[in-house]
Amino acid sequence: MTIQDRSNLPTTLAEKRAALRPLEDRGEVLETPLALLRAYRFTPQSVAFVRNSNPYPEGTETLEAPSMTGTLEVGGLIGRPFTLDLADLASFPLREVEAVMQCAGNGRAFYRDAHLIEGCQWGRGGVMNVLWGGVPLSALLADSHVLADARFLTATGGDGDGDGFEKSVPLADALDVGIVAYRMNGEALGGVHGGPARLLVPGFYGTVNVKWLRKLTLTRDETSHEAQQERYRTLHPDGRRTPCWRQLLKSVIWTPEEGEIVRGTVTFSGCAFNDGRSSISKVELSVDGGRSWSEATLEVESSRFGWRRWELVATLARGEHEVWCRATDEHGVTQPLDPEDDWNPDGYEFNAADKVRFEVR
Structure with missing residues (x-):
């Protein structure tokens, strides 16, 4: 259940x-606590995670x-290159899409020897639903005459030392679902999240959704x-070294949190999401190390790219427990244990x- 209380949200x-939660890196990195993630259907800009590779x-x-x-x-590989004033974006049809954005490193802290892995030690909070x-x-490229050998869309951002931050995505995916985003939850896109405009390719990890967008180039290669x-x-x-593009199937436990003490019945809750190319069919939980599984109640899909909340209420004996959670899609693909x-x-x-330890008293 969402709380939707915005009275105490940050304003600066x-x-x-x-x-x-601040994480160390060369750019600003802020992780969202689970209590704030579960409180809203759409993650407010003021509490959404931040991952910058370079200074603002x-x-x-x-x-x-x-x-x-x-x-x-x-x-790039178009017959009619052009330059558009950002103010003119509003003259195009507006497309709104509910979509999860997740840092490709989200969950890094749960790998073996995570302290030896380079990069921010993300827990569960490097994700948002917006x-x-x-x-x-x-629509933006409708009259540009895309050439036949264009295979990638390369986006360049305005951060960094002169050459910006640049990423490539398959052109077919960009044309199918991508947008130049300038609004977030019905509001103008804030500077900290890439405003005035950023790339958004639903279902892809956050790294390709370039902020402070200044150039789009159609290319033959990455x-x-x-x-x-x-x-x-x-x-x-x-x-093989493959680009971090499409988000893998994932479920996250929101309650109980790690180390929490629960009294009485236990309400397990969380979310599940993937890249939107298949529907999530079920979320299951186990409290006996994977020997048996119980299916959670999964909310109706509102967007193939958005997260779906799930919940399961159970009565457990007093003592310490560990709950496991896994999602499965319509093709039978499931998360590794x-x-x-x-x-x-x-x-x-x-x-x-996902695995969380807690205690029932």
């Missing part, structure tokens, strides 16, 4: 920093929305930028069954 970036561009280190000044350059609003990329080639690529046991099945040296794309 300083208050947001105090309410969230001038004038964007604020919860306020920057003015829609500046331009968006669109070029109603995004913006211009469909298909960008050579280090953010694409050196970082945010998952090393697999067979030696052992986080080491997908261990990688950068700690990306964690999606093992």
Whole structure:
């Protein structure tokens, strides 16, 4: 059940920093506590997680929305390159989409030897569920005559030292569901979250959803930028290094929290989500190490890209317990039980069954 009480939400970036958990990195990183994640259907901007690889561009280190000044350059493998004033985005049809955005490193702290893995030690809070609003990329590029050999959309942001932050995504996905987002939960997009405009490709990890957008380039190959080639690529046991693109199936336990003491019946609750390419069919919980499973009540899907809340009420004996949670999609794909099945040296794309220890008294 959502609380939806907005009376005590942060109103400044300083208050947001105090309410969230700071993580160390070269850019600002703030993790959202579970109590704030579960309180709202759409995660408010003022408590949504922050992951910046670089310092803020001038004038964007604020919860306020920057003015829609500046331009968006669109070029590459198109017959008609063009430059658009950001203020003109409002002249296009508005598309709204409920979608989860998650850092590719979310859950890194749950891998074996996590302290030896480079990167922020994310717990469960590097994720948000948001109603995004913006211009469909298909509409933006409708008259640009996309050339046949264009395979990727490369987005360049305004942060960093001159060359910005640059990521590539498959063009087919960008044209199918992507938008240039300038609204977040019905409000103008705040500077801290990429305003005045950012890329949003629903179902993809946050790293590709470039903030402070200044350029879109249609390309034959992925960008050579280090953010694409050196970082945010998952090393697999067979030696392949694949980009962190589509979100893996995942469930998260919101209650009880780790180490919590529960009195009486136990209300297990949380959310489940994936990349939106398949429907989540069930969420199951186990309190006996995976020997038996009970199916939770899963809310009706409101968006294929949004998270779905689940709940299960149980009566347990007094003492210490550990609950496991796993989601399964319509094709029978389920989460691995052992986080080491997908261990990688950068700690990306964690999606093992969530596990929480608590006590009943």
